[in-house]
Amino acid sequence: MEKFHRECQRWKFRCEQTQIPSTPTLEIMLLSLSEDLYPNVAMCFYLLLAMPVSTASAERLFRTIRRLKTCLRSTMTTERMS
Numbered sequence: 001m002e003k004f005h006r007e008c009q010r011w012k013f014r015c016e017q018t019q020i021p022s023t024p025t026l027e028i029m030l031l032s033l034s035e036d037l038y039p040n041v042a043m044c045f046y047l048l049l050a051m052p053v054s055t056a057s058a059e060r061l062f063r064t065i066r067r068l069k070t071c072l073r074s075t076m077t078t079e080r081m082s
Helices: 002-017 026-031 039-050 056-074
Strands: none
Touching (some): 026 039
């Protein structure tokens, strides 16, 4: 863990010293990264690039639950309300 922390500090220092854009993308960061010098940082970037960006499945689930609740609320009778 200490090795990874030192590697991240070196990477941060290098980024501050070079002319990397203020809001770089992960692709730009990977292109400017020497994988031999920063293997752990490179692995983190690759993992971040592989992660899904969207949470569509969770959003679909919440939308379905909302529709079900709306349907149940609209079909409430006086017996169910009490």
